[in-house]
Amino acid sequence: KNQVEQSPQSLIILEGKNCTLQCNYTVSPFSNLRWYKQDTGRGPVSLTIMTFSENTKSNGRYTATLDADTKQSSLHITASQLSDSASYICVVSAVGEYGNKLVFGAGTILRVKS
Amino acid sequence: GAVVSQHPSWVICKSGTSVKIECRSLDFQATTMFWYRQFPKQSLMLMATSNEGSKATYEQGVEKDKFLINHASLTLSTLTVTSAHPEDSSFYICSARDRGEARYEQYFGPGTRLTVT
Numbered sequence: 001k002n003q004v005e006q007s008p009q010s011l012i013i014l015e016g017k018n019c020t021l022q023c024n025y026t027v028s029p030f031s032n033l034r035w036y037k038q039d040t041g042r043g044p045v046s047l048t049i050m051t052f053s054e055n056t057k058s059n060g061r062y063t064a065t066l067d068a069d070t071k072q073s074s075l076h077i078t079a080s081q082l083s084d085s086a087s088y089i090c091v092v093s094a095v096g097e098y099g100n101k102l103v104f105g106a107g108t109i110l111r112v113k114s
Numbered sequence: 115g116a117v118v119s120q121h122p123s124w125v126i127c128k129s130g131t132s133v134k135i136e137c138r139s140l141d142f143q144a145t146t147m148f149w150y151r152q153f154p155k156q157s158l159m160l161m162a163t164s165n166e167g168s169k170a171t172y173e174q175g176v177e178k179d180k181f182l183i184n185h186a187s188l189t190l191s192t193l194t195v196t197s198a199h200p201e202d203s204s205f206y207i208c209s210a211r212d213r214g215e216a217r218y219e220q221y222f223g224p225g226t227r228l229t230v231t
Contacts, residue, residue: 036222041205041225041227042224042225043118043120043207043209043222043223043224043225044158044207044222045222046221049219089157089158101160102160102220104157104158104159105157106156106157107157109155
């Protein structure tokens with residue numbers, strides 16, 4: 001069964017600190033893995049997308065890693081800001097006959113406080 | 115980047131009435147659009163896949179007669195919640211796949227908050 005598990009479920013950090021969010025998946029056949037940021041009451045916004053051959057990708061203060069062998073990914077946020085408070089969703093795309101299908105993790109709720 | 119809009123952004127309706135939500139791809143053509151539902155503190159759940167010019171494909175457990183989907187053009191899909199009940203109150207999000215891009219890219223709309231009283 002295709003599944004995506006994220007940890008921790010929630011996290012509180014002080015402004016300026018770094019943090020790392022984890023994602024483990026059992027999705028096959030694998031197409032790509034993406035991280036989204038979802039602010040409360042808004043749609044998800046793409047942060048990074050990685051294919052099988054990529055093991056790291058950065059977008060500003062966000063750096064995602066992918067280990068396709070162990071089926072693990074992480075999202076590292078550097079020098080956190082109050083505006084980073086949001087839900088971070090790991091999404092793995094599975095190859096499908098009629099196009100790829102997305103498998104969503106439950107998300108990690110991050111709260112950055114001053 | 116590709117932009118997907120939704121209208122309305124929020125709606126309150128009375129139990130038993132129907133509500134239509136629009137999803138538009140503003141600067142690209144989308145042969146496929148997806149409708150998701152999200153309950154508080156939960157992740158997105160795919161409701162249906164909508165292909166332009168054909169019938170939508172619904173996920174298991176989603177009533178097709180209750181959630182009517184129309185994808186009449188390459189830039190517009192609509193979701194109509196018929197005979198809405200309070201348990202239909204949720205955050206509805208659409209996404210669109212750009213026909214001109216690799217098969218794996220989807221762009222999400224900002225969501226529509228539906229409250230049924």
